[in-house]
Amino acid sequence: MKKLKILALSDLHLGEPESVLFNSEDRFNLIDITIRKIIDISKGDKIFDNGIEQLVLIGDIVDLSVASDEEAYKNAKVFLTSLLDKVNIDKIIYIPGNHDHHLWVELLKKEYGKDNFQDCFPKIKVDSSILNKEMFIKNCLQSDYPAERIEIYYPNYRFETDTAFYFFDHGHLFAKALDKLTSARMAKNLGDLEDKTYRFMEDVWYKISRCCKIIEIAFDWYRKIKLEFSRSRSIKRTTFKEDGKTLLDNYVREKVIWYLEEICGIKNEVKKDFHFVFGHTHHGGRLLKSDRKVRVNGKFISLWNTGGWIVPSEVFSPDACIFYIEQTQVGLKPDMYKLVSQEKPEDEGDYPKNILQERVKHIG
Numbered sequence: 001m002k003k004l005k006i007l008a009l010s011d012l013h014l015g016e017p018e019s020v021l022f023n024s025e026d027r028f029n030l031i032d033i034t035i036r037k038i039i040d041i042s043k044g045d046k047i048f049d050n051g052i053e054q055l056v057l058i059g060d061i062v063d064l065s066v067a068s069d070e071e072a073y074k075n076a077k078v079f080l081t082s083l084l085d086k087v088n089i090d091k092i093i094y095i096p097g098n099h100d101h102h103l104w105v106e107l108l109k110k111e112y113g114k115d116n117f118q119d120c121f122p123k124i125k126v127d128s129s130i131l132n133k134e135m136f137i138k139n140c141l142q143s144d145y146p147a148e149r150i151e152i153y154y155p156n157y158r159f160e161t162d163t164a165f166y167f168f169d170h171g172h173l174f175a176k177a178l179d180k181l182t183s184a185r186m187a188k189n190l191g192d193l194e195d196k197t198y199r200f201m202e203d204v205w206y207k208i209s210r211c212c213k214i215i216e217i218a219f220d221w222y223r224k225i226k227l228e229f230s231r232s233r234s235i236k237r238t239t240f241k242e243d244g245k246t247l248l249d250n251y252v253r254e255k256v257i258w259y260l261e262e263i264c265g266i267k268n269e270v271k272k273d274f275h276f277v278f279g280h281t282h283h284g285g286r287l288l289k290s291d292r293k294v295r296v297n298g299k300f301i302s303l304w305n306t307g308g309w310i311v312p313s314e315v316f317s318p319d320a321c322i323f324y325i326e327q328t329q330v331g332l333k334p335d336m337y338k339l340v341s342q343e344k345p346e347d348e349g350d351y352p353k354n355i356l357q358e359r360v361k362h363i364g
Contacts, residue, residue, distance in 0.1 A: 002051040003044040008323040010058035010279030011308035015072030017362035018310050023078045028358035033351045048327050051088030058279050059097020059170025065205045073139040094152045097170030102206045104154050164273040171280035174255035247285045260296050274301040282308030284319030314360040317341045
């Protein structure tokens with residue numbers, strides 16, 4: 001039995017130069033540091049073996065919105081093959097998000113032999129993995145990687161034990177952009193929600209974003225101005241370990257409830273200890289049941305956000321979080337680790353600040 005039942009990552013944005021996992025020739029990245037931390041977390045003892053039973057990738061792993069397909073897949077292959085070479089992982093669970101939604105589109109078209117993605121909608125299932133994984137292996141892994149060790153779900157993956165229920169979802173389908181710019185709020189179920197939003201994700205998050213770089217540049221400059229404004233108003237400088245934003249605001253809270261109850265039909269599962277693990281917002285952290293913030297079908301649930309690996313500035317560490325479920329002698333225990341930078345070499349932290357400084361050069 002392996003030390004970790006599940007280890008989950010999201011929002012790696014592989015191929016995006018602003019990602020701290022970008023495979024730069026100068027080695028200003030967190031690839032080796034991240035893998036070493038995953039090794040530490042998954043290291044077993046006399047009772048449990050080294051390694052991970054399930055590596056769950058919760059969307060925006062390959063960034064097809066900003067990077068070219070070639071750059072995105074090249075970076076994905078470097079990171080994933082390096083990880084698999086050093087960590088004993090039984091199975092990969094891949095859940096596409098909005099930045100790698102186009103990968104899901106192409107996989108599903110091949111799965112059902114359709115030229116039009118919309119023709120696949122009636123066949124979308126949330127409780128089974130697609131069978132045709134050849135393109136995913138070719139683009140993201142070594143060509144001889146066994147297909148039976150990969151499962152690809154969309155838009156969520158559900159894992160259940162006798163006492164707990166874990167629901168993994170990227171989180172883009174209840175995001176404000178889809179709510180405001182599409183008819184997502186009128187959806188009745190997952191298939192209907194995908195039908196109402198896929199065109200926006202394909203046309204805006206895939207085609208326009210990669211063809212019209214001015215949008216990305218404008219957004220990056222907006223981030224810079226907003227950061228400088230907030231910094232100028234701050235009396236006390238925020239430290240690297242305190243720079244995380246609030247995990248939820250009221251809007252996201254209400255959309256989480258709507259998504260789980262109305263769209264995903266979560267009902268009986270909430271009788272167990274329910275954990276909702278998602279990304280997309282890049283605001284990593286945990287919200288406990290005892291905080292009494294989110295209640296689904298009458299029961300408070302635990303929220304975990306796996307953060308993001310995009311550099312916000314040369315000052316702030318990204319909320320780069322690793323979620324994992326650890327095997328213990330008394331059962332499974334969920335936990336989370338956040339990678340933080342060192343402001344000075346002698347400070348506690350996971351990586352030197354100059355990695356942020358180098359990656360931030362690519363913003364705007």
